[in-house]
């Protein structure tokens with residue numbers, strides 16, 4: 001007999017909907033739970049806590065090129081921009097908006113800045129209008145990093161919701177169950193025992209951070225040392241929440257060792273197993289099966305066995321998950337309030353995102369779309385200003401332009417980047433001040449760089465149309 005579907009929060013069978021486990025505005029890789037009723041336990045959560053978190057994390061989602069599939073634009077965030085010595089407070093989603101003709105009022109309300117046309121309409125006396133050449137001025141952007149949000153009930157409720165709906169989805173849970181009564185009451189009302197805490201072990205952040213891709217969300221479910229179901233929700237590679245989903249293993253749930261990574265380029269990785277022992281057994285079987293390895297002779301005469309490319313499981317991922325979960329079970333460093341340790345961890349992770357450029361189809365297409373509009377002026381780089389991501393992207397476009405390739409795909413893009421930045425093993429590039437200077441000098445010292453950039457941009461524009469409208 002097929003069991004009827006019903007809401008995991010209240011048990012109703014009426015008007016069920018597909019809930020985005022992680023709000024759509026916070027991920028490019030959607031995961032859903034179908035057993036959630038539409039109004040009370042899906043739509044209402046937006047107003048109760050999701051909206052506040054989405055708004056507060058706008059800067060991060062914007063930096064990572066993550067946006068809602070429903071919305072047209074990337075999220076706006078507040079910043080102060082200093083242009084030719086004057087501060088302007090603006091809410092923006094891209095720096096290019098500053099010069100797109102919108103009127104900016106300075107923080108001291110004494111200056112207006114816009115296109116010459118716009119300003120002339122507002123200020124009739126031409127002697128009061130001063131022209132600035134945006135290609136040669138220094139634009140400084142200051143953004144406030146809001147750390148408060150990471151300690152608010154809103155984000156705890158969101159972490160609990162993600163953990164609960166994800167664990168239920170992977171176990172095909174349907175209907176209300178008492179095993180989850182505490183977490184349900186916390187998600188729906190904010191009351192009850194708070195099942196959420198923030199992990200504050202620097203070492204653990206380093207360990208997971210080395211494995212996961214920059215800006216990914218990672219989820220881990222396991223049976224903890226007190227036999228409870230714990231889910232770790234690692235948001236954007238910034239903060240890890242540990243959520244107690246249930247005080248015992250529900251008898252109707254068989255998948256109690258789960259892992260999922262959701263990447264900003266919308267790819268994902270997943271492991272579904274019954275227990276940690278099950279994971280360990282799987283990779284030990286794989287390691288001890290000689291058929292999974294092929295011998296390679298090293299120059300010094302030693303033969304080394306390396307895993308075959310076409311294995312059915314990603315053995316390194318299994319080993320990583322085995323180690324990560326053992327680590328989670330053993331640590332006891334958690335908090336719910338700010339302190340020096342956790343603040344240092346958060347700032348380090350956020351800075352890393354701000355200083356990194358993610359190079360994949362979506363990010364480079366977005367860059368080209370914003371910077372190479374039809375009929376735009378030739379690109380002239382401003383030697384005085386600093387924008388690490390912009391410099392990096394322009395540099396990659398010049399490399400593409402120089403390479404004379406006519407079409408591009410993920411593979412050729414990564415190949416070109418790797419040849420250029422051969423020191424970097426991953427698809428993400430942390431740009432130091434020094435590296436930025438080097439890249440910019442190289443661009444400026446290439447006389448034909450404006451036309452190379454156009455060629456590079458043209459190749460990217462031809463890349464089959466990603467839904468980026």
Ligand SMILES: [Zn+2]
Nearest residue numbers: 007010037041
């Ligand atoms: Zn419901």
